[in-house]
Amino acid sequence: MSTADRQAALRAALIDIAERRIAKGGLAALKARDLAKEAGCAVGAIYLHFPDLDALVFAVQARTLDLLDAAVSAAAGQGSDPAGQMLALSLAYLDWAAAHRPRWAALFEHRLPPDATIPESYRDQRARLFRHVEAPLAALMPGAPAEDRAALARSIFAAVHGIVSLGLDEKLEETPLPALRAQLTAVVLALAKGIAR
Known part of the structure; x- marks a missing residue:
C-alpha cells in the first residue's frame, strides 16, 4: 500500500470512528486522544488530515x-x-x-x-x-x-x-x-x- 493510500485509509478511519462515537454518545464522546488511540495513530496524525x-x-x-x-x-x-x-x-x-x-x-x-x-x-x-x-x-x-x-x-x-x-x-x-x-x-x-x- 502506498503512502497516499495509507493516508487516505487513515482519514476514512478517523471519520468512521468519529461517526460511531457521535452516533453513540453525541459530541461529548469525541475526544482527540481517544480517537487517535482507536485509530492506532498519534494525536498529531489527526491534524494532518483535519485542521x-x-x-x-x-x-x-x-x-x-x-x-x-x-x-x-x-x-x-x-x-x-x-x-x-x-x-x-x-x-x-x-x-x-x-x-x-x-x-x-x-x-x-x-x-x-x-x-x-x-x-x-x-x-x-x-x-x-x-x-x-x-x-x-x-x-x-x-x-x-x-x-x-x-x-x-x-x-x-x-x-x-x-x-x-x-x-x-x-x-x-x-x-x-x-x-x-x-x-x-x-x-x-x-x-x-x-x-x-
Missing part, C-alpha cells in the same frame, strides 16, 4: 445530513395533498431524530469559534432539507415569489424542529412519542391550513 476537530465534526455531520435527507426524501412523495405532504415530511423528521438522537442532537449542538465559517458544501447540504418543504408550499402558494416560499420553508422547519427538540429533550414535560406525533400533526396541519388561506 481541527471542527473539520472532522463537519465530515461526520455531512454523513448525518445525508442520512437525514434520505429519510425525509423517502417521505416527500407521501400525502394526498400539500398539507399531507408537509405532515409526512415533518413526521419523517421526528422519527429519524427519535431513532438517532445523539447524531441528530450533534447537528445543532456543534458550535464554531466566532471567527470560523461553516463550509459552503455543508451549507448546501443543510439547504436541501428546506427545499423538501418548498415543494408542498409551491402548491399551497402558487403565486408567491420563490424567495417568500424559501423563507417560509425555513420558518416551518424551525417550528417543526422546535416541537421535536422540546419534545424529545422533555424540556417542558415528558412527552411519549405518540403524543409528540399528535402534537406535531396538529401544528403542521394548522400551519398548512393557514397558508392555504
Whole structure:
C-alpha cells in the first residue's frame, strides 16, 4: 500500500470512528486522544488530515445530513395533498431524530469559534432539507415569489424542529412519542391550513 493510500485509509478511519462515537454518545464522546488511540495513530496524525476537530465534526455531520435527507426524501412523495405532504415530511423528521438522537442532537449542538465559517458544501447540504418543504408550499402558494416560499420553508422547519427538540429533550414535560406525533400533526396541519388561506 502506498503512502497516499495509507493516508487516505487513515482519514476514512478517523471519520468512521468519529461517526460511531457521535452516533453513540453525541459530541461529548469525541475526544482527540481517544480517537487517535482507536485509530492506532498519534494525536498529531489527526491534524494532518483535519485542521481541527471542527473539520472532522463537519465530515461526520455531512454523513448525518445525508442520512437525514434520505429519510425525509423517502417521505416527500407521501400525502394526498400539500398539507399531507408537509405532515409526512415533518413526521419523517421526528422519527429519524427519535431513532438517532445523539447524531441528530450533534447537528445543532456543534458550535464554531466566532471567527470560523461553516463550509459552503455543508451549507448546501443543510439547504436541501428546506427545499423538501418548498415543494408542498409551491402548491399551497402558487403565486408567491420563490424567495417568500424559501423563507417560509425555513420558518416551518424551525417550528417543526422546535416541537421535536422540546419534545424529545422533555424540556417542558415528558412527552411519549405518540403524543409528540399528535402534537406535531396538529401544528403542521394548522400551519398548512393557514397558508392555504
